[in-house]
Amino acid sequence: MPSITIYEVGPRDGLQNEAALISTADKVAFIDALSDAGLPVVEVSAFVSPAWVPQMADAEEVCRAIARRPGTRYSALVPNQKGLDRALSAGITDVAVFAAASETFSRRNINQSVADSLANYERVARQALDAGCRVRAYLSTAFGCPFEGDVALATVIDLTKALRNLGAYQVAVSDTIGVARPGQVRRVLEALTREVPATELALHFHDTRGMALVNVRASLDFGVATFDSSAGGLGGCPYAPGASGNLATEDLLYMLNGLGYETGVSIDAVAAASSALEPRLGHALSSHYLRARSPRAGHD
Amino acid sequence: MPSITIYEVGPRDGLQNEAALISTADKVAFIDALSDAGLPVVEVSAFVSPAWVPQMADAEEVCRAIARRPGTRYSALVPNQKGLDRALSAGITDVAVFAAASETFSRRNINQSVADSLANYERVARQALDAGCRVRAYLSTAFGCPFEGDVALATVIDLTKALRNLGAYQVAVSDTIGVARPGQVRRVLEALTREVPATELALHFHDTRGMALVNVRASLDFGVATFDSSAGGLGGCPYAPGASGNLATEDLLYMLNGLGYETGVSIDAVAAASSALEPRLGHALSSHYLRARSPRAGHD
Numbered sequence: 319m320p321s322i323t324i325y326e327v328g329p330r331d332g333l334q335n336e337a338a339l340i341s342t343a344d345k346v347a348f349i350d351a352l353s354d355a356g357l358p359v360v361e362v363s364a365f366v367s368p369a370w371v372p373q374m375a376d377a378e379e380v381c382r383a384i385a386r387r388p389g390t391r392y393s394a395l396v397p398n399q400k401g402l403d404r405a406l407s408a409g410i411t412d413v414a415v416f417a418a419a420s421e422t423f424s425r426r427n428i429n430q431s432v433a434d435s436l437a438n439y440e441r442v443a444r445q446a447l448d449a450g451c452r453v454r455a456y457l458s459t460a461f462g463c464p465f466e467g468d469v470a471l472a473t474v475i476d477l478t479k480a481l482r483n484l485g486a487y488q489v490a491v492s493d494t495i496g497v498a499r500p501g502q503v504r505r506v507l508e509a510l511t512r513e514v515p516a517t518e519l520a521l522h523f524h525d526t527r528g529m530a531l532v533n534v535r536a537s538l539d540f541g542v543a544t545f546d547s548s549a550g551g552l553g554g555c556p557y558a559p560g561a562s563g564n565l566a567t568e569d570l571l572y573m574l575n576g577l578g579y580e581t582g583v584s585i586d587a588v589a590a591a592s593s594a595l596e597p598r599l600g601h602a603l604s605s606h607y608l609r610a611r612s613p614r615a616g617h618d
Numbered sequence: 619m620p621s622i623t624i625y626e627v628g629p630r631d632g633l634q635n636e637a638a639l640i641s642t643a644d645k646v647a648f649i650d651a652l653s654d655a656g657l658p659v660v661e662v663s664a665f666v667s668p669a670w671v672p673q674m675a676d677a678e679e680v681c682r683a684i685a686r687r688p689g690t691r692y693s694a695l696v697p698n699q700k701g702l703d704r705a706l707s708a709g710i711t712d713v714a715v716f717a718a719a720s721e722t723f724s725r726r727n728i729n730q731s732v733a734d735s736l737a738n739y740e741r742v743a744r745q746a747l748d749a750g751c752r753v754r755a756y757l758s759t760a761f762g763c764p765f766e767g768d769v770a771l772a773t774v775i776d777l778t779k780a781l782r783n784l785g786a787y788q789v790a791v792s793d794t795i796g797v798a799r800p801g802q803v804r805r806v807l808e809a810l811t812r813e814v815p816a817t818e819l820a821l822h823f824h825d826t827r828g829m830a831l832v833n834v835r836a837s838l839d840f841g842v843a844t845f846d847s848s849a850g851g852l853g854g855c856p857y858a859p860g861a862s863g864n865l866a867t868e869d870l871l872y873m874l875n876g877l878g879y880e881t882g883v884s885i886d887a888v889a890a891a892s893s894a895l896e897p898r899l900g901h902a903l904s905s906h907y908l909r910a911r912s913p914r915a916g917h918d
Binding site: 496499500501502525526527528529531532534535536563566569572573575576577578605606607609610 | 834906909
């Protein structure tokens with residue numbers, strides 16, 4: 319079995335969708351525990367305006383305080399030049415930019431047209447590459463937009479290629495609103511992997527409608543070997559309106575372990591990291607695996 | 619695409635795992651709404667001792683009060699002769715018996731050895747068939763036992779054949795504790811479908827560890843065409859200890875619809891039936907699809 323890379327987004331995509339403000343010390347302990355669990359990449363924060371995302375206001379402090387485990391890379395989201403400068407001075411060498419496959423979503427999310435955002439990211443990526451960074455790109459709403467509905471497959475292919483052309487080593491094709499189903503995933507990947515090698519793609523599924531794992535399973539058939547997930551399902555409480563529904567790292571690991579894939583990650587160490595953070599969140603985490611570990615669970 | 623039969627177990631397997639006692643009138647309204655949604659089979663109650671399962675004490679009243687929609691069959695669980703007599707006198711013509719693939723689970727769940735339970739069911743099934751009933755059998759803990767751990771594949775095959783031999787038209791191979799993963803599902807079905815036609819099997823997955831849908835997806839490759847699920851995920855709140863984790867009918871439909879399978883069931887009508895019952899339960903239902911319908915959901 320080939321090995322699968324789990325790209326951990328809990329501290330960034332997860333936490334930025336949590337209402338409770340988490341202390342810097344708790345974030346650092348969480349990230350260090352995820353490192354120790356063997357995760358090969360952890361996205362630790364976003365260098366965005368604190369006015370937009372108060373949860374990410376301590377990006378510098380987090381990046382400076384975490385232990386750097388050999389074997390784990392630490393990435394951060396950077397929306398622009400200023401974010402890149404901040405990230406570089408905080409010692410980040412893996413940065414991520416995020417474009418949208420939907421014009422309306424792009425304008426509402428980052429207040430730029432898709433074309434303007436690509437022009438911006440081209441400059442950011444060039445400087446990041448010049449500084450010796452690796453650059454990753456997210457392509458959000460690739461399977462559907464909350465405002466526009468369906469997204470044209472040609473648009474997804476064109477933007478994925480555009481993001482690679484600006485120097486991204488990997489494009490995380492993202493189901494931001496969790497509408498994708500395995501039939502659509504197959505159709506998208508059949509077309510996309512004819513144009514872009516599967517090894518340069520990651521898939522980022524949200525579990526909003528419960529489809530994340532079956533979509534991962536469908537993606538494996540196309541040779542996709544990197545999947546994004548969030549420890550504990552952080553950021554995605556299905557019982558809260560507005561839940562983003564992040565796929566839980568533990569649930570992804572439970573499935574991949576059962577299919578015989580190597581990940582190098584300890585599922586129980588990830589679960590322990592999630593459990594340690596859980597009391598700070600004000601609600602239970604959504605990971606099925608985490609819930610099933612409670613003593614009385616699963617014996618009906 | 620072939621069509622898939624959804625065997626709705628919410629009013630029985632779902633409700634018997636809910637703490638709140640639901641009134642007969644609410645159960646009848648729920649079942650009628652599920653019928654109207656187009657579900658081809660609804661398991662409406664269990665003719666078990668009210669001392670064991672107080673939620674099922676009104677089995678007769680429920681069976682007599684529900685509307686019988688042409689095109690929907692109404693089944694009930696019967697553990698023994700007395701249960702069968704009660705079911706027949708309440709007008710039930712589809713009955714289900716339940717055996718376990720684990721000796722310890724059988725003794726703890728129904729206080730009988732597996733062999734004794736089969737001898738019992740043979741008599742029950744013969745009488746049911748003589749009375750013109752269809753007989754279904756559940757084989758619980760087929761993918762793992764909470765007490766014994768792994769269950770031998772040979773045991774699963776032998777018991778599935780034994781249950782067919784006593785006259786069951788279908789055996790619902792059940793992952794009672796929700797431990798199965800698609801690799802195991804493939805291994806079990808590869809062996810099992812060599813001995814028993816896939817058309818005589820149903821798969822009954824619990825979502826305790828989030829694997830139910832990806833296990834359904836794996837089963838589809840073997841020609842399995844009947845899956846059990848519970849409207850709203852009734853009986854399986856992942857936030858409660860002891861959650862059984864029933865697969866939600868809405869989530870199953872959302873996936874099957876996306877794969878192009880015909881079911882004849884309206885997803886929004888099932889969701890409406892679940893939503894109408896939800897205020898009586900004391901907690902939110904676990905169906906992802908149901909949660910994603912809330913106005914603010916899924917737009918992160």
